[in-house]
Amino acid sequence: MKKEELFGIDNFEYLPMIRPQTEKLLVGLLQKHKPKKLLEIGTFLGYSCGVFLETDKDLCVTTLEKEPQNVEFAKQNLKNFGARANVVCCDALDFLQDAIKKNEGAEKQNLFDFIFLDGPKGQYLKYFPLLKNLLSRGGVLVADDICFHGLVQKDGQVKHKHRTIVQHLRDFLETVKTDEDFETQIFDFEDGVLVSIKKN
Ligand SMILES: C[S@@+](CC[C@H](N)C(=O)[O-])C[C@H]1O[C@@H](n2cnc3c(N)ncnc32)[C@H](O)[C@@H]1O
Numbered sequence: 001m002k003k004e005e006l007f008g009i010d011n012f013e014y015l016p017m018i019r020p021q022t023e024k025l026l027v028g029l030l031q032k033h034k035p036k037k038l039l040e041i042g043t044f045l046g047y048s049c050g051v052f053l054e055t056d057k058d059l060c061v062t063t064l065e066k067e068p069q070n071v072e073f074a075k076q077n078l079k080n081f082g083a084r085a086n087v088v089c090c091d092a093l094d095f096l097q098d099a100i101k102k103n104e105g106a107e108k109q110n111l112f113d114f115i116f117l118d119g120p121k122g123q124y125l126k127y128f129p130l131l132k133n134l135l136s137r138g139g140v141l142v143a144d145d146i147c148f149h150g151l152v153q154k155d156g157q158v159k160h161k162h163r164t165i166v167q168h169l170r171d172f173l174e175t176v177k178t179d180e181d182f183e184t185q186i187f188d189f190e191d192g193v194l195v196s197i198k199k200n
Contacts, residue, residue, distance in 0.1 A: 001047060001050035001051055001054060001077075003015075003017060003047055006045050006046070006047060006073075006077050007045070007073055007076045007077050008045050008069075008070075008072075008073030008076070008077070009045060015044070015045075016044060017044060017045070017047040017048065018047065018048045018051070018118070018144060019190045019191075021187075021189045021190050022144060022189075022190050022193050023048070023051055025142075025187060025193060025195070026048070026051070026052070026116070026142060027051065027055055029114075029140055029142065029195065030052060030055045030056065030059070030114070031055060031056075033113070033114065033138075033140050034056065035059065035112075035113035035114035035139070035140065036058055036059060036060065036113060037059075037060055037062075037111070037112045037113055037114070038052055038059060038060070038061045038062070038112060038113070038114040038115070038116065039061075039062050039063075039064075039112040039114070039115045039116070039134065040052070040061060040062070040063040040064065040115075040116045040118065041063075041064050041092045041115075041116070041117050041118060041119035041127070042063075042064070042065065042092075042117075042118035042119035042120075043063040043064065043065035043070060043071065043074045043087055044065065044070055044074070045070060045073045045074055045077055046063070046073070046074030046075075046077040046078045046085070046087065047077070048116065048118065049061050049063045049074065049078060049085060049087075050077060050078055050081070050085075052116070053078070053081045053084055053085060057084075059084065060083075060084045060085075060086065061084065061085055061086065062086040062088060062112075063085070063086065063087050063088065064088050064090055064092045064095050064119070065087065065088070065089060065090075066089070066090065066091050066092070068089055071087055071088075071089040074087045075087050092119050092120075092123070092127065093123065093126065093127070093130075096127060096130040096131070096134065097130065099134055100130060100133050100134065103133075103134075110134060111134060111135070111136040111139075112134055112135060112136065112139065113135070113136045113138070113139045113140070114139060114140045114142075115131050115134070115135055115139070115140070115141045115142070116142050116144070117131065117141065117142065117143040117144065118143075118144045118145070121145055121146075121148055121165055121168070121169055122164060122165040122168045122169075123168075124143055124146075124168065124169065124172040125168045125169075125171050125172040125175065128172060128175055128176060132179075132181070132182075132198070135198050136198070137198060137199070137200060138197070138198065138199075139197075139198045140195065140196070140197055140198075141176075141182070141194075141195075141196040141197075141198065142193060142194065142195050142196075143172075143176075143193070143194040143196075144191070144192075144193055145191040145192065146169060146172070146173060146186070146191070146192040146193065146194050147188070147191050147192030148162070148165060148166055148169055148191070149191065150191075151166045152166055152169045152170055152173070152192070173186070173194065176194060176196050180200075181198055181199055181200045182196040182197065182198055182199065183196065183197045183199055184196040184197075
């Protein structure tokens with residue numbers, strides 16, 4: 001998939017899509033772990049979803065996007081992948097809560113073996129216990145933009161408008177890193193990527 005060929009964009013450089021090193025890391029992880037069911041939070045125009053689907057013809061992706069206009073563009077961009085690309089227009093939190101409810105009691109139908117978190121950064125902390133529940137053993141969780149323009153690691157005062165999001169990201173990183181069920185690595189290129197493997 002090429003960014004410049006995406007339907008619905010003029011100048012792709014400044015749009016919020018995975019960047020080259022992050023893309024390379026993700027493709028490498030997909031080739032290594034060979035997931036069959038991937039959940040993505042944050043579709044935008046479907047670029048990263050298309051990259052994932054191109055790695056393996058047996059991979060299916062469910063990708064969540066709250067903006068209807070983005071969903072329309074993404075569906076257009078992903079139409080060649082047919083039913084392997086499931087673009088869902090929803091608030092991610094509603095989807096996650098619903099998926100967990102559907103798993104209760106019955107055999108767990110809604111498990112994913114790879115989750116890519118690239119939605120609202122201030123919500124990663126809230127999503128984490130739900131994602132943990134929906135990730136199969138041996139599954140991979142990747143979260144993009146964990147440095148939030150470098151502010152998460154920076155010492156000193158953070159501007160008021162970014163304070164909550166930066167604190168939530170710091171708490172998210174601490175929570176994942178200290179969770180004994182996960183083995184976690186942080187990559188500090190681009191805006192920072194967390195890769196976490198669920199061991200138990
Ligand atoms: C960084 S972009 C995703 C980019 C995409 N993963 C890519 O690399 O091509 C984040 C997307 O998350 C969507 N988003 C933000 N909050 C959301 C929410 N609560 N539920 C679902 N989608 C959300 C935004 O509308 C935006 O399109």
